[in-house]
Amino acid sequence: MLLRLDDRDTAPLHEKIAAGLRRALAAGEVAVGERLPAARELGASLGVNMHTVLRAYAQLADEGLVAMRRGRGVTVLAAGPERAELHHRIRALLDEARRLGIEREELVAMIREAR
């Protein structure tokens, strides 16, 4: 799994890590059922705090991409890769709306009305 982080991206670090993991998942770089590296290890390798990595993992767990279980580590769920792609697109959509000056609520309303 290759996790890429853009230095020019000004988003919070845990967001950047989560986004990088989502991209890796969507690209099928981690097989379903496979374990992600331990937060401590990944943090040490990136030179960031382990809690920053844990926060990124928790976000992916909230999105239903991975399962976080005590003692079992973080494993990729069956729906992980496809949902990662969807979440990736949602963020791209948010960025695009922001660029066009469209408010978040307005975008949500647009999605609700879309057929």
Add this chain to the structure above:
Amino acid sequence: MKSAVLRYGIPAVVLLAIVVPALVLAPRLPDPIAVHWAWGGVPNGHAPWWLVTTGAAVFWCVAWTAVARTASAASGVYGLGGVLLTAHSVGLWANLDAPSWERARHVGWALALGIVAVGLAGVAAGWVLAPAKPAEAAATGPAPSAGLGASEQAVWSGTAHNLALIAIAPLVTALAAALGSTHVWLAGLLVSLVALVFSSVRVLVGPSGVRVRIGVLGWPRRSLTYDEIAEARADRIVPLAYGGWGWRRRPGRSAVVVRAGDGLVLRLRSGSAFVVTVDGAQTAAGLVNDYVARHRSPAS
């Protein structure tokens, strides 16, 4: 030219030396023939001759192909050829003109040691004819790259597992328990623990260096900084070329071998090498090279 002779000539000669005598002598062999001898040298196992010869021939071809397919050719396979050839010839000799397999000639310690000696001579011949080329010496072409951008950080994470080693652990323990004695028990437990520890490995390549964590507990471990690394490549790893599975240390190189196949080969600036088997090693090698390049020119 010389490599073609080694590559096709040697396996062909060994193969012919196994098959031809068996075909020629087949009419003078009992059916079945003796294939196993007890400690005292008395035959105690039998099989049809064609099965024995075919088995030896197929085993030889598989072993040779497995090694010849990679750059990490092992002299061990020469030794295997020697052992197969001598053991097969001794078997033919022992059965020749015997009325039945029970009355085959005795094969004692002297002959068994002789077979081992020929095997060792084969290994020695292998060292001379085709020095075991570890993967790090066989590198050709440009070093791989993962295309890391100047304003980008990346972490590569990969693992390698060996399910067979996981399966072996309980089997060894159970066998040791069945055999009884305390010493065997403890030895069995130790072997299965080692097998468990070396059944998996995780490799992380990040901005700070390469981290290798062995086993479920992440120990033993090894970390390398980009100051230490000269170049990285991916290669097919043959455990035999490194002396087997586990953490193999030899002068000039050390290797973490969990299974056969894809592996990351790091050539160090000290002149030695570090090798670890891991899935998707090509990307890992590329990222290591990108970081090494970035490290050499910190201005960018």
